[in-house]
Amino acid sequence: MKMKQLIMAVVLALLTSTVAVPAISAAVVNRADYSLEREVQHELLLLPYYSVFDNLQFRVDGDTVVLMGQVTRPTLKDDAERVVKSIEGVGRVQNDIHVLPVSPIDDQIRIAAFRAIYGEPALNRYAHQAIPPIHIIVENGRITLEGVVANETDKNLAYMKALEVPGVFSVANHLMTEHTS
Amino acid sequence: MRKVKQLFIAMVVAGSAAMHAADLSQTTRVPTLPLLPPSGTVRLVQRELLTLPGYTVFDYLSCKELEDGSVVLTGQVTDPSLKKAAEQAAIAVAGPAKIVNRIEVLPVSARDQQLRSMLYRQIYSDDSMMSYAIRKVSPIHIIVKNGQVTLEGVVDTSVDRMHVESAVQYASGAANTVQLTNHLIATQDTEPLLSSMWRSNEFVQ
Numbered sequence: 001m002k003m004k005q006l007i008m009a010v011v012l013a014l015l016t017s018t019v020a021v022p023a024i025s026a027a028v029v030n031r032a033d034y035s036l037e038r039e040v041q042h043e044l045l046l047l048p049y050y051s052v053f054d055n056l057q058f059r060v061d062g063d064t065v066v067l068m069g070q071v072t073r074p075t076l077k078d079d080a081e082r083v084v085k086s087i088e089g090v091g092r093v094q095n096d097i098h099v100l101p102v103s104p105i106d107d108q109i110r111i112a113a114f115r116a117i118y119g120e121p122a123l124n125r126y127a128h129q130a131i132p133p134i135h136i137i138v139e140n141g142r143i144t145l146e147g148v149v150a151n152e153t154d155k156n157l158a159y160m161k162a163l164e165v166p167g168v169f170s171v172a173n174h175l176m177t178e179h180t181s
Numbered sequence: 182m183r184k185v186k187q188l189f190i191a192m193v194v195a196g197s198a199a200m201h202a203a204d205l206s207q208t209t210r211v212p213t214l215p216l217l218p219p220s221g222t223v224r225l226v227q228r229e230l231l232t233l234p235g236y237t238v239f240d241y242l243s244c245k246e247l248e249d250g251s252v253v254l255t256g257q258v259t260d261p262s263l264k265k266a267a268e269q270a271a272i273a274v275a276g277p278a279k280i281v282n283r284i285e286v287l288p289v290s291a292r293d294q295q296l297r298s299m300l301y302r303q304i305y306s307d308d309s310m311m312s313y314a315i316r317k318v319s320p321i322h323i324i325v326k327n328g329q330v331t332l333e334g335v336v337d338t339s340v341d342r343m344h345v346e347s348a349v350q351y352a353s354g355a356a357n358t359v360q361l362t363n364h365l366i367a368t369q370d371t372e373p374l375l376s377s378m379w380r381s382n383e384f385v386q
Contacts, residue, residue: 042228050317114315128301130236130319 036060036089043083045131049076053110055135055146056080056097063091070098070137070144072110106138109167113143116161123149123157134158134175141169148176222275226252229270231318235263239297241322241333242267242284253281257324257331259294261286293325296352300330303352304345313341321345321365331362339367 037060044056054076055069065084071077077097084093100106113136118127126134126149135146143162149155159173223246230242240263242256252275258264264284271280287293300323305314313320313336324331330349336342342365349361 042232045232045317046228047317051315052317053315054317110315111311118314124298127305127314128237128239130231130238130240130322131317132319 036065036087039087040065040084040090043087044080047076047079047083049073049079052114052132052135053137055137055144058084063089064094065090065092066094066096068096070100070139072100074099100137100139103140105141105167109138109141109143109165110136112165113138113162113168116165117145117158120157120161123154123161126154136162141167142172143168143170144172145175148178151177151179222246222252222279225274226254226271229274230254230267233263233266233270235260235266238301238319238322239324241324241331244271247281251279251281253283255283256333257285257287257326259287259297287324287326290327292328296328296330297323297325299352300325300349303348307344307348309344310341310348312337323349329360329362332365334364335366335368337367338369342367 040058040060044050044058047056050056051072054071054073056071056076057068059066059068065087067077067080067084071080077095077099080097081093081095084090117123117134117136118132123134126132133147133149137144137146143165145158145162149158155173155175155177158175159171162168162171162173223244226244230236230244233242236242237259240256240258240260242254242258242263244252244254246252252271254267254271258267264282264286267284268280268282271282304310304321304323320334320336322333324333330353332345332349336345342363345365346361346363353361
């Protein structure tokens with residue numbers, strides 16, 4: 001009887017070990033697949049002074065990273081290039097980030113648009129996210145909305161709230177919804 | 182009413198600043214950042230946690246590596262699915278054998294939820310805190326559990342730290358909040374601001 005239990009225990013232990021090995025292997029594979037895109041995305045995300053009034057985008061071509069988008073601070077453009085260059089596997093960085101012109105009026109529009117959009121009760125949950133998803137790009141009185149929202153209703157609501165901001169000439173709605181992004 | 186609120190906060194901040202200055206030589210009230218950087222695995226896990234869908238300023242996720250190499254996930258979340266998602270994200274980076282999930286799921290409470298929203302408005306409605314509200318990564322996390330409030334994350338200066346605390350105390354007075362714990366880290370006293378949430382996640386509790 002004891003021998004039978006011992007054999008069962010040994011068989012069970014062997015079975016357990018064969019199940020665990022593929023799981024660990026899968027994890028190792030996942031770690032190896034930790035892509036350059038993900039690395040660049042994280043580095044840009046964690047840049048100090050990167051705000052919802054900036055929009056950083058990038059494209060990876062082989063070992064070349066092309067940086068795009070708009071920033072309010074020239075230093076953010078330089079910082080973005082610096083952190084991406086420091087990533088292992090990046091050979092060259094093409095920095096096409098556009099620095100938005102300094103304008104107190106645009107600054108006022110940014111703050112007003114931020115309050116209008118994120119202060120809207122139906123959109124307030126986006127403000128609560130650890131990474132607020134709606135970017136408000138303002139250049140010479142023209143607003144461009146970038147980012148991802150949950151649905152078309154939110155996308156249109158953000159657009160309407162931006163239109164209500166005094167002093168705005170036009171609003172381009174580039175927001176994507178989670179289904180289309 | 183708004184002016185009275187601002188005056189109250191200004192008085193509390195000024196009072197706190199004076200007390201802080203007086204006590205500075207005796208005790209260090211503001212937590213400091215660790216000198217040692219996190220390991221590669223911890224950095225990768227922290228990055229994954231930060232970008233989890235559904236991660237809000239009312240949750241706080243962190244992790245640390247033990248001597249045996251295992252990675253312990255800590256923090257509090259309002260949504261149970263976020264706990265599971267955090268574990269899966271960490272496993273994808275470090276492997277299943279290394280992850281210990283000690284994330285606490287906060288109890289469902291309408292009163293707590295109401296308090297969270299009120300505190301968020303209270304903290305970020307002030308013009309002086311606008312620079313925190315617009316950041317790509319929200320730096321101040323508000324954890325509410327059974328009416329008790331804990332602040333996590335980072336701010337630029339110790340004055341801002343006190344300012345946030347005062348705003349919470351003001352709002353908490355109306356909501357009869359029992360206790361406030363301020364774990365906010367002021368980066369000013371250690372080194373220039375590097376990045377918001379990233380720095381706070383480096384803080385090993």
